[in-house]
Amino acid sequence: MTTATFSRYADLPALIGLMTGDRKHQAASASTLDVLWVLYDQVLDVAPGRTDDPDRDRFLLSKGHGPAAYYAVLAAKGFIGVRSLRDWAAFDSSLGHHPDRALIPGVEIASGSLGHGLGLGLGTALGLRAQGRTAPRTVVLVGDAELDEGSNHEAIAVAGRLGLERLTAVVIDNQSATHGWPGGIADRFTREGWAARTVDGRDHRALAEAFGAPHAGRPLAVVAAVAPR
Amino acid sequence: MTLAAGEIPAAVTAQPMRDAFAATVTQAMADDPRIAVLLADISADRFAEAAARHPGRVVNVGIREQLLIGAAGGFALTGMRPVVHTYAPFLIERPFEQIKLDLGHQGVGAVLVGIGASYDGAEMGRTHMAPGDVALLDTLPGWTVHVPGHAAEVPKLLRPALAGDGRVYVRLTERGNAAARPVGEGLVVVRAGSARSLGTVVAVGPMLDRVLAATAGLDVTVCYAATVRPFDRAGLNRVAAAAGHPDVLMVEPYLEGTSSREVAEALADRRHRQASLGVARDNEVRGYGTPADHDRAHGLDTAAIARSAREFFLT
Numbered sequence: 001m002t003t004a005t006f007s008r009y010a011d012l013p014a015l016i017g018l019m020t021g022d023r024k025h026q027a028a029s030a031s032t033l034d035v036l037w038v039l040y041d042q043v044l045d046v047a048p049g050r051t052d053d054p055d056r057d058r059f060l061l062s063k064g065h066g067p068a069a070y071y072a073v074l075a076a077k078g079f080i081g082v083r084s085l086r087d088w089a090a091f092d093s094s095l096g097h098h099p100d101r102a103l104i105p106g107v108e109i110a111s112g113s114l115g116h117g118l119g120l121g122l123g124t125a126l127g128l129r130a131q132g133r134t135a136p137r138t139v140v141l142v143g144d145a146e147l148d149e150g151s152n153h154e155a156i157a158v159a160g161r162l163g164l165e166r167l168t169a170v171v172i173d174n175q176s177a178t179h180g181w182p183g184g185i186a187d188r189f190t191r192e193g194w195a196a197r198t199v200d201g202r203d204h205r206a207l208a209e210a211f212g213a214p215h216a217g218r219p220l221a222v223v224a225a226v227a228p229r
Numbered sequence: 230m231t232l233a234a235g236e237i238p239a240a241v242t243a244q245p246m247r248d249a250f251a252a253t254v255t256q257a258m259a260d261d262p263r264i265a266v267l268l269a270d271i272s273a274d275r276f277a278e279a280a281a282r283h284p285g286r287v288v289n290v291g292i293r294e295q296l297l298i299g300a301a302g303g304f305a306l307t308g309m310r311p312v313v314h315t316y317a318p319f320l321i322e323r324p325f326e327q328i329k330l331d332l333g334h335q336g337v338g339a340v341l342v343g344i345g346a347s348y349d350g351a352e353m354g355r356t357h358m359a360p361g362d363v364a365l366l367d368t369l370p371g372w373t374v375h376v377p378g379h380a381a382e383v384p385k386l387l388r389p390a391l392a393g394d395g396r397v398y399v400r401l402t403e404r405g406n407a408a409a410r411p412v413g414e415g416l417v418v419v420r421a422g423s424a425r426s427l428g429t430v431v432a433v434g435p436m437l438d439r440v441l442a443a444t445a446g447l448d449v450t451v452c453y454a455a456t457v458r459p460f461d462r463a464g465l466n467r468v469a470a471a472a473g474h475p476d477v478l479m480v481e482p483y484l485e486g487t488s489s490r491e492v493a494e495a496l497a498d499r500r501h502r503q504a505s506l507g508v509a510r511d512n513e514v515r516g517y518g519t520p521a522d523h524d525r526a527h528g529l530d531t532a533a534i535a536r537s538a539r540e541f542f543l544t
Contacts, residue, residue, distance in 0.1 A: 123303020130285035
């Protein structure tokens with residue numbers, strides 16, 4: 001098989017099945033699947049041949065667990081070989097249960113411990129801005145339970161105050177936070193100075209529109225609501 | 230100062246290391262567009278001029294130390310050289326997982342510059358003391374640790390760190406030695422013992438003048454180390470081989486025994502004895518007062534070092 005034959009959204013369940021052994025059920029339920037697809041298919045200015053381009057967009061998967069959907073999208077878009085999916089999580093595989101930037105071209109951060117991506121993303125956006133690189137966008141994916149980690153709120157406050165327009169947070173909300181977020185997740189961002197949209201995390205058109213929503217002078221938060229865990 | 234007969238001088242000299250740090254970094258920022266300074270309120274006033282001159286390259290995140298290190302990792306991922314500064318316990322201990330993951334595990338570097346050292350802020354109490362900083366960084370690979378003993382050593386240690394891309398911790402203190410020593414080239418022999426000497430004393434950074442005063446009457450070689458990681462194992466081996474006995478007393482301004490493993494590795498090829506002086510590990514000194522009070526509590530004043538050295542080398 002070639003990568004080209006596994007390059008469509010409809011191929012993602014089969015690609016995930018190469019890792020998990022489950023061809024349908026688990027793949028369709030991956031909470032991040034549709035957000036990742038929309039980002040890589042329509043939003044991010046990234047390509048397998050440009051993983052070192054300083055003007056590429058950055059995607060930081062902060063919620064590193066459950067990365068099968070991420071690897072499937074990376075394979076569909078040609079960043080990693082389809083064949084490499086088969087031995088995921090083996091000792092010498094580049095694909096573990098938490099992604100590692102040192103092992104996978106195009107993966108911007110090594111994640112696993114929760115609450116690190118937004119800080120790294122804020123620094124990335126500031127670093128690009130300090131170099132006058134105004135084009136690249138930095139998108140950080142976090143989970144609603146991951147927001148329990150206080151480190152996120154350090155980053156949310158500062159990104160809002162500094163008006164980091166090129167920073168986007170996408171929160172996968174499957175209502176898995178033990179103590180919940182009364183008043184909604186978007187509120188945590190807007191009161192700190194962000195623009196925020198809450199959309200159906202399975203609706204590709206709504207997600208693409210949310211990522212493209214104007215947010216002059218503010219960072220953007222997209223809350224992608226999916227079925228509760 | 231007049232000393233009574235037999236009295237040993239305190240041998241501690243005030244050091245404007247924070248000024249030297251701010252001046253060196255501000256100057257380097259003009260020449261190197263990679264350098265960015267990340268602050269958490271501490272010393273923000275000292276970088277106001279640099280902030281005005283270099284928009285976007287001085288960022289004060291407020292009192293948010295997890296973000297301080299996380300953002301530094303992000304800056305480094307874009308190819309910049311972050312200089313990260315705050316009080317030592319809030320720089321190394323509070324955001325330790327960010328140091329481990331957002332710098333080390335991402336494979337990027339930064340220059341962390343801490344002030345306060347073990348107990349410069351003695352009257353602020355235990356929360357503002359960081360005697361465990363070097364031991365903590367020892368759990369991570371690839372860190373360079375500088376412990377200058379004089380303000381004039383600070384630019385010499387900082388400039389190569391700023392120009393590089395590794396992970397560097399610079400441990401500044403307000404209390405050090407009367408004179409700057411050569412830095413950046415491993416252990417420096419400050420006072421050589423005879424061929425029949427009792428052994429070697431390694432004084433780290435600000436401990437040097439106290440060690441020199443404390444061992445004035447002993448036939449030992451006194452070495453100076455302003456860079457402790459990587460440790461100059463080969464240098465210590467050479468010095469110990471040239472001494473009358475291959476015994477080593479390590480005198481460090483942070484947790485006692487922090488470098489015991491380094492000494493053991495350096496002398497693995499010869500039978501030797503070693504002892505370590507430093508901040509006590511076995512109990513928390515719950516006191517305020519002055520740094521000199523804490524020196525006495527931990528046996529790091531000149532008189533106590535003299536007693537310990539005699540006990541180690543003469544018994």
